[in-house]
Amino acid sequence: MIPYTIERRPDTGVTNVTMGVWLFLASEVMLFGALFSAYTLLRVSAPQWPHGRELLALGIGMFNTLILLGATTAVWRARQSQRLGPLAIASVLAFVFLALKSVEYTGELARGLRPAVSTFLAMYYTLTGFHAAHVAGGIIANLWIIAGAKRTGAAMTAGRLHAVSLYWTFVDVIWMIVFVLLYLS
Amino acid sequence: MTMLLVVAMPARLFACPICFQLEQGPVTDGMRAAVFVLIGVTLVVLAGFIRFAIRVARRGEAIARTEPQP
Numbered sequence A: 001m002i003p004y005t006i007e008r009r010p011d012t013g014v015t016n017v018t019m020g021v022w023l024f025l026a027s028e029v030m031l032f033g034a035l036f037s038a039y040t041l042l043r044v045s046a047p048q049w050p051h052g053r054e055l056l057a058l059g060i061g062m063f064n065t066l067i068l069l070g071a072t073t074a075v076w077r078a079r080q081s082q083r084l085g086p087l088a089i090a091s092v093l094a095f096v097f098l099a100l101k102s103v104e105y106t107g108e109l110a111r112g113l114r115p116a117v118s119t120f121l122a123m124y125y126t127l128t129g130f131h132a133a134h135v136a137g138g139i140i141a142n143l144w145i146i147a148g149a150k151r152t153g154a155a156m157t158a159g160r161l162h163a164v165s166l167y168w169t170f171v172d173v174i175w176m177i178v179f180v181l182l183y184l185s
Numbered sequence B: 001m002t003m004l005l006v007v008a009m010p011a012r013l014f015a016c017p018i019c020f021q022l023e024q025g026p027v028t029d030g031m032r033a034a035v036f037v038l039i040g041v042t043l044v045v046l047a048g049f050i051r052f053a054i055r056v057a058r059r060g061e062a063i064a065r066t067e068p069q070p
Helices: A016-045 A058-081 A085-110 A119-152 A154-183 B002-008 B026-066
Strands: none
Touching: A016 A119, A016 A154, A016 B026, A058 A085, A058 A154, A085 A119, A085 A154, A119 A154
């Protein structure tokens, strides 16, 4: 049994669950930082850079932004109310996000917009693909919390809801940056 | 030892031409900007770790002060 999963550690002031998720998010910041650094290198050194708003499905992208914001709001609602209903809604919304993303990918690939065509498209598929993998990971985490809620009890579930709310906020922030860099530029 | 390496394998010791004496242009601009982005991200994360370490140290001292001495 890992200590301080429910009560806070006196020296850190947080539970080990919160501590763990912050360390995980720090490593995630470094991962996406490296990807944004690669984006900067390719964009600044490129003689020509296409406008994402002309090339990509901006409408789907904007709708997906709202969907993702709605999912994160639902996760925060679950954290504040200590209920699992909003977490299930968040999971459904996140699944809709992935479904729309796959529709978008299918449309782009059908138009010949493959990653090998340009560095812009290579970065587009890399950044959005990594982000989509994180959304999928968030859905798995949500379902894991819902499935284990009865077994673990209210106190442990509260800690887990706190952890996923931080994670989903991170996923939202990354999407905002990706959306601005790729869709609005 | 270093001198021996310089004589034996000079090509392995000198900086690669991509980074060394590269002419100014879009590639160097891009590389410079990318390095700044990565340094910025790294500094933010490191600042977070340092802030957390200071917080833990202060809390630890506060706990030690309140605990009864044996």
